[in-house]
């Protein structure tokens with residue numbers, strides 16, 4: 001992962017070179033804290049040890065029964081789905097099994113998806129760290145029943161990734177299902193480089209060692225200075241910009257294969273840093289598509305955005321045929337890759353021209369090694385940002401209120417939150 005901060009110097013809000021150098025003292029202190037957390041394999045920091053600790057052979061042997069699958073259905077939500085989906089969408093090859101994700105409980109979508117799948121040749125990858133998440137467990141019960149109705153033995157088609165306890169662990173043990181651990185001390189949104197994110201990549205036959213090697217390279221690059229560590233440069237600059245008013249971070253990859261990465265990044269950034277009234281709101285965009293929907297706002301709207309432009313430097317070409325169409329001949333003979341790169345550079349310059357802070361992030365290509373480095377790099381950037389902001393990066397207490405309310409509404413116990421839902425204020429306008 002290569003990071004260019006040129007687009008934040010002199011922007012509004014922006015960060016000067018001097019400020020970055022002053023901030024680098026705090027980065028050195030934060031890095032010591034992160035290194036100490038890693039040395040003690042402390043909760044949260046332990047995620048940054050995964051390249052050295054993940055057992056790739058265990059993943060490969062757990063999914064071995066499924067490598068002939070025509071389809072892979074991941075049943076999980078949040079960190080238990082987005083990492084696997086990011087790797088699957090980025091690395092998908094023409095001969096890979098199709099990958100689907102059930103990370104919502106939509107009563108129309110779920111049965112429609114299940115009806116469309118070859119269930120007897122589908123691998124079900126059910127993932128939940130807690131093993132108690134309502135959406136994941138209810139979806140899995142629906143999937144299990146659909147398989148039974150289709151005469152398919154779900155215990156032959158299911159691999160489980162979960163914690164040491166919980167419903168899923170009990171189910172896996174009761175039916176002797178192939179299962180993988182969610183490593184202890186690793187929050188869901190930081191678990192892509194564990195079995196949580198790698199099981200599907202293993203079923204697809206991707207090079208897990210290359211993913212790990214890319215992540216290990218990024219781990220080795222962590223040092224006490226943002227001027228030597230791309231991940232820390234990104235985290236520190238984003239933090240400094242948020243303090244100066246850039247409270248939105250628009251993650252804009254210029255590659256279709258990285259669109260799901262922007263979703264993964266959104267959970268990482270939002271759930272880790274959104275605390276104590278602080279945080280930077282991640283939004284998702286896609287280059288060049290959203291130049292034609294969002295760019296107007298980015299350039300001429302409220303000055304509260306950082307735009308992160310992400311691209312692979314090595315990408316396929318796809319020649320644009322010569323044409324004599326009026327005003328288009330300039331395109332003939334170049335490639336879609338050239339056009340997309342020109343759009344990337346032009347959009348960066350257009351934002352800079354209107355003083356909007358831009359950070360350019362480049363990866364060598366869209367391959368296992370580059371993805372490993374990018375995912376690890378952004379995790380380390382997030383941990384550093386959290387250290388600088390003084391927030392507890394590895395917890396997400398604010399999500400529990402809604403879970404208790406929903407559980408109470410469905411008769412799953414007495415919860416004051418459920419009563420609060422009933423007592424909500426309404427000002428309903430009917431047609």
Ligand SMILES: O=P(O)(O)OC[C@H]1O[C@](O)(CO)[C@@H](O)[C@@H]1O
Pocket residue numbers: 077078079080127128129130131132133136188189271396399
């Ligand atoms: O893996 P689990 O325990 O099912 O949780 C899924 C997701 O739900 C959250 O706990 C938020 O509700 C996320 O942090 C997590 O990634």
